[in-house]
Amino acid sequence: MGTTAGRLRLLVTFVVLLASLAGSPVSGAPEMPRYGGVYIKNNIYTEPVSMDPLFALGAPTIMVQMNIFDGLVRVDPNRNVVAPDIAERWTHSPDAKTFTFYLRKGVLYHDGTEVTADDFKFQFERVSTPENLSPHLTRLTGVVGFKAFQEGRAREISGITAVDKYTLRITMERPNLLLPFTLTGTWGSAVPRHAVEKLGKDFGIKPVGSGPFVFESWTRGRELTLRRFPKYWRKDQWGNQLPYVDKVVFRSIRDMAAVEAEIAAGRIDSAWIRDSAYVKYKTHPLYKKNLVEGMEFYSHHLGFNLDAAGTPWLDRRVRQAVNHAIDRKTIVEVVRHGNSYVAGGPIPPRMFETEQTRKGYEYDPEKARRLLAEAGYPKGFSVKILSPDTPNFVAVNEAIAGYLNEVGIRARLEILDTTAARVRREEGRFEWYYGSLGGEGHPLIFLWRGFHSRSIGVPGNWTRYRNPQIDQLIDRAVEARDPNAMLRLIRTAEDIIVEDAPWSFISYTKGTVVHQPYVRGLRATPIDLDWQPLEEVWLAWSPTGR
Incomplete structure (x- = not known):
């Protein structure tokens, strides 16, 4: 019996060893990607707006669209620099006004037709057409002929030219070395004109792109499914055809407790997690090893x-007082459970390739009271704060309201669903709002969206901030030929914005994604951890029970 028991223990040990080695490289060799399987990813946000890149705005929309469509250029997910996409290379004239993009030949749409330079011209003019109501309406400001086109004085943007089938030329009115970075957005993806014109508004629910995955189905409020495009042009570093997985399913589950249950049951392969789950997964015996953050x-x-005439906060001292009244460090450490970083200004420091945050406003409630008194509000005032119903946003707003009350500012929260709050914010129908601006890879584009007077409303300047000095600094930075000169102008503009305080600067996002042990290829993409290039994600072994 002892011998039998010994053999049984040996067999069990061998089976466990085999299981632990499943999908592992042999003799230190790199783990090779495995084809096949269905990758299930959670969407914890609101429903996507549309699958038409005309409306590429917000994480739930972009994280799907970016896997259906490709653009001229893309942001390298590791180094945050502009990298080739359908354009395999590009050049610019010595005066940095004319950019020529050379397209790859043989890149196909999902319907089998070929991508051409005319398709990009068509999409750029779609985005720039006011009647289409794209949130990216002003993205191509500065292109020759852009203004005449938008005003209806020209039938096309003369500065965008399809030189031939595989060559696109864009001419700017002034030098603009930032143009390639501007074009990395999903809004600038290639779309087939024949499909758009045939489908009309239905293109948003029946998209045809040239990306790694083909749109398959969309059950609103439940899930959206993409399937592998077998004729996708991109290959991995070993020359293997991408993508690896057969299907991607985006499930819509907003409640974090429900997400945790689905992860535990193995019915979700990865999920962006909220603050309430962060501590749990950071200390979890299995999942602490399977976090990307x-x-x-x-x-x-x-x-x-x-734009709210006659209000106390038109006085800069009041806005500075609000900045001094809020204890950001405690909000980050206690309310956010360490799942964010204290903000010292508008621009996340990693955009400058550093983790060092500027000092910013110190928590000093006494100074806040003094500034309020100097501005003529020794007893404070009442205000309403517009907030999305996202749990971590609500929790932070409740903490902020408490701090403001301590200095005499009586804040009342207006909590709306995320879409309604966004619309109110863009239209200027609020007193104060709590929100986040981001999804850009370059600090200058970030500043332009948030603080240039031409970006008021949908693009991102929701406060209606107008400062001619800031406009001039941003415009000069766009035209700068020297990267160091551009950086100095950006830093100068940020210094002025911090002093002027159109925002109370609270925190920078820490993105955290938890995944199952068999998931490979996820990256800490700094623009947004949910904007994963899913063509490079693969499953080391098949999950059981699905």
Whole structure:
């Protein structure tokens, strides 16, 4: 019997060893990707707006669209620099006004037709057409002929030219070395004109792209499914065809407790997690080894409506008082459970390739009271704060309201669903709002969206901030030929914005994604951890029970 028991123990040990080695490299060799399987990813946000890149705005929309469509260029997910996409290379004239993009030949749409330079011209003009109501309407400001086109004085943007089938030329009115970075957005993806014109508005629910995955189905409020595009042009570093997985399913579960239950049951392969689950997974015996986390390019802030005539916060001292009244460090450490970083200004520091945050406003409630008194409000005032119903946003706002009350500012929260809050914010129908701006890879684009007077409303300047000095600094930075000169202008503009305080700067996002042990290829993409290039994700072994 002893011999039988010994053999049984040996057999069990061998089976466990085999299981632990499943999908592991032999003799230190790199783990090779495995084809097949269905990758299930959670969408913890609101429903996507549309699958038409015309409306590429917000994490739930972009994280799907970016896997259906490709653009001229893309942001390298590791180094945050512009990298080739359908354009295999590009050049610019010595005066940095004319950019020529050379397209790969043989890149196919999902319907089998070929991507051409005309498709990009068509999409750029779609985005720039006011009647289409794209949130990216002003993205191509500065292109020759852009203004005449938008005003209806021209039938096309003359500065965008399809030189031939595989060559696109864009001419700017002034030098603009930032143009390639501007074009990395999903809004600038290639779309087939024939499909768009045939489908009309239905293109948003029946998209045709040239990306790694083909749109398959969308049950609103439940899930959206993409399937592998077998003729996708991109290959991995070993020359293998991408993508690896057969299907990607985006499930819509907003409640974090429900997400945790689905992860535990193995019915979700990865999920962006909220603050309430962060501590749990950081200490979990299994999942602490399966976290991808890092600073994202989002800045959480309290925004003041600077178009609200006669209000106390039109006085800069009041806005500075609000900044001194809020204990950001405690909000980050206690309310956010360490799942964010203290903000010292508008721009997330990783955009400058550093983790060092500027000092910013110190928590000093006495100074806040003194500034309020100097501005003529020794007893404070009442205000309403517009907030999305996202749990971590609500929790932070409740903490902020408590701090404001301590200095005499009586804040009342207006909590709306995320979409309604966004619309109110963009239209300027608020007193103060709490929100986040981000999803950009370059600090200059971030500043342009958040603080240039031409970006008021949908693009991102929700406070209606107008400062001619800031406009001039941003415009000069766009035209700068020297990267160091551009950086100095950006830093100068940020210094002025911090002093002027159109925002109360609260925190920078820490993105955290938890995944199952068999998931490979996820990255700490700094623009947004949910904006994963899913063509490079693969499953080391097949999950059981699905």
